Amino acid sequence: MDSQRLADELKKILPAERVLAGSLDRKMYSYDSSFHARFNSFIPDAVVLPRSTAEVSGIMRFASSHNVPVVPRGAGSGETCGCLATSGGIVLDLSGWDTIDEVDVSNMQAFVRPGVVHYRLNEHLADFGLFFPPDPGSTRMCTIGGMVANNSSGLRAVKYGATEQYILGLEVVMPDGSVIITGGVNCRALKNVSGLNLTKLFVGSEGILGVITRIRLRVWPRPKARGIAMAVFDSLDEAPAAVLDVYQSGILPSGIEILDSSAIQAVNIYKPEINLPAAEAILIFEVDGNPAGVEWEGLKIAEIVKKRARSVEWTTDKDRMADLWRGRGVVAMAAARLRPECSRIFAGEDISVPLSRVTEALRRIKDLGREFGITVVNYGHIGDGNVHTAPVINLENSEEVERAKGLADAIHRLAIELGGSTTGEHGVGAVRNQYALAEHGEAANVMKRIKEALDPGNIMNPGKLLPPGGE
Ligand SMILES: Cc1cc2nc3c(=O)[nH]c(=O)nc-3n(C[C@H](O)[C@H](O)[C@H](O)COP(=O)(O)OP(=O)(O)OC[C@H]3O[C@@H](n4cnc5c(N)ncnc54)[C@H](O)[C@@H]3O)c2cc1C
Numbered sequence: 001m002d003s004q005r006l007a008d009e010l011k012k013i014l015p016a017e018r019v020l021a022g023s024l025d026r027k028m029y030s031y032d033s034s035f036h037a038r039f040n041s042f043i044p045d046a047v048v049l050p051r052s053t054a055e056v057s058g059i060m061r062f063a064s065s066h067n068v069p070v071v072p073r074g075a076g077s078g079e080t081c082g083c084l085a086t087s088g089g090i091v092l093d094l095s096g097w098d099t100i101d102e103v104d105v106s107n108m109q110a111f112v113r114p115g116v117v118h119y120r121l122n123e124h125l126a127d128f129g130l131f132f133p134p135d136p137g138s139t140r141m142c143t144i145g146g147m148v149a150n151n152s153s154g155l156r157a158v159k160y161g162a163t164e165q166y167i168l169g170l171e172v173v174m175p176d177g178s179v180i181i182t183g184g185v186n187c188r189a190l191k192n193v194s195g196l197n198l199t200k201l202f203v204g205s206e207g208i209l210g211v212i213t214r215i216r217l218r219v220w221p222r223p224k225a226r227g228i229a230m231a232v233f234d235s236l237d238e239a240p241a242a243v244l245d246v247y248q249s250g251i252l253p254s255g256i257e258i259l260d261s262s263a264i265q266a267v268n269i270y271k272p273e274i275n276l277p278a279a280e281a282i283l284i285f286e287v288d289g290n291p292a293g294v295e296w297e298g299l300k301i302a303e304i305v306k307k308r309a310r311s312v313e314w315t316t317d318k319d320r321m322a323d324l325w326r327g328r329g330v331v332a333m334a335a336a337r338l339r340p341e342c343s344r345i346f347a348g349e350d351i352s353v354p355l356s357r358v359t360e361a362l363r364r365i366k367d368l369g370r371e372f373g374i375t376v377v378n379y380g381h382i383g384d385g386n387v388h389t390a391p392v393i394n395l396e397n398s399e400e401v402e403r404a405k406g407l408a409d410a411i412h413r414l415a416i417e418l419g420g421s422t423t424g425e426h427g428v429g430a431v432r433n434q435y436a437l438a439e440h441g442e443a444a445n446v447m448k449r450i451k452e453a454l455d456p457g458n459i460m461n462p463g464k465l466l467p468p469g470g471e
Contacts, residue, residue: 080429
């Protein structure tokens with residue numbers, strides 16, 4: 001169906017001003033934040049801006065009866081082409097459907113529509129002394145719908161886990177337009193083990209099984225205090241060892257971040273005033289909770305880590321914490337400064353490995369960088385083995401771009417070899433599905449069978465997450 005006819009049909013379901021079919025409008029939806037999207041043009045045939053479950057249901061009924069692909073989209077901050085129309089069809093832009101329907105304080109939960117931005121939700125919850133713990137770096141952009149679909153998390157996943165741990169139930173519009181509520185139709189209980197856990201099935205399903213239109217999420221009491229310890233290491237091996245020492249002492253920090261020597265160098269070039277000490281690694285431990293507990297844990301961490309580190313500083317002073325955090329805060333932007341006129345790309349950027357193999361992963365990624373002739377900067381959430389690698393390349397140099405793709409492939413394969421995953425946070429989308437069989441074995445085929453059962457026409461976000469071929 002051509003773009004104009006498709007738009008005309010969609011205007012029978014939604015007000016005309018919420019159906020976009022102009023070529024410029026559609027082009028605006030042809031990219032997300034991924035490296036892959038820079039070199040490919042995935043222009044949808046139409047874009048719709050639904051504002052109700054009934055509208056989404058109408059679109060899905062139309063799409064399934066005409067076999068038109070549908071791709072849900074939040075803020076487009078994904079790194080994997082997940083929200084792009086790689087097979088054409090309709091993009092469902094849910095970002096404007098952003099109401100916080102209810103904060104049910106007495107039941108410690110909230111109900112939101114998919115387009116609510118993560119940062120705004122937490123600002124709103126702060127008024128009630130509550131928070132939604134998953135904390136992606138894209139907090140000011142990403143939507144709760146996108147977070148649920150990608151099972152996002154962030155640096156505090158070490159203590160609080162990922163989005164999946166906070167989703168109590170979902171309203172989902174299925175590919176045929178029917179609407180289901182997972183987690184109990186009228187349920188407001190925090191515990192519920194009845195039935196198959198469909199909520200978990202949809203969390204992390206990256207839009208391939210249905211459209212998430214309402215989210216019942218668990219909220220937690222906001223911690224009253226926070227503190228930070230920064231430790232500087234002369235040996236990379238000592239950093240993960242120090243993390244284990246802290247765990248073995250019975251302390252679970254809210255975050256444990258690492259900057260290796262490449263990241264330290266990048267930060268100091270980008271913002272010389274931050275002036276991080278030259279070292280093989282810097283660890284930043286964050287502790288949260290009640291003031292007395294935070295103080296005790298922070299001092300204990302400093303005492304433990306001192307045995308392996310060149311220096312450790314512990315503080316609960318707000319300004320000093322902000323100072324200590326600055327290097328970590330800017331590292332993603334700083335990476336590109338290692339090579340003038342070059343860009344940091346998101347490719348192979350997100351592997352996770354067992355804690356026992358973090359050092360090996362960091363070393364081998366550096367070796368791979370040398371092998372492929374690509375500058376890499378390493379940092380990440382060492383507390384749960386989630387390594388962020390920032391390749392820095394000249395995007396105008398096509399030969400270098402090809403080498404960067406080779407590097408990303410090698411990093412993904414390294415993650416699997418080390419007993420980890422190709423993605424700890426950002427998801428699979430259209431850039432990591434080629435590793436699905438290597439990573440999941442026969443379970444990848446079971447995922448395919450679930451998809452076939454729920455979406456026999458393969459209209460929901462085709463070409464994503466599952467091993468390619470045979471769809
Ligand atoms: C600077 C930066 C920092 C980042 N930091 C982190 C981080 O710390 N942790 C992390 O996990 N990620 C991070 N990301 C990646 C990204 O922000 C997350 O994956 C985020 O959850 C995506 O949300 P979004 O609203 O942008 O979704 P989109 O990118 O629009 O979509 C992502 C996927 O979700 C699907 N989807 C979106 N909404 C729905 C819906 N309502 N129903 C069904 N499917 C849907 C899409 O089809 C797509 O497959 C970062 C990205 C950037 C650019």
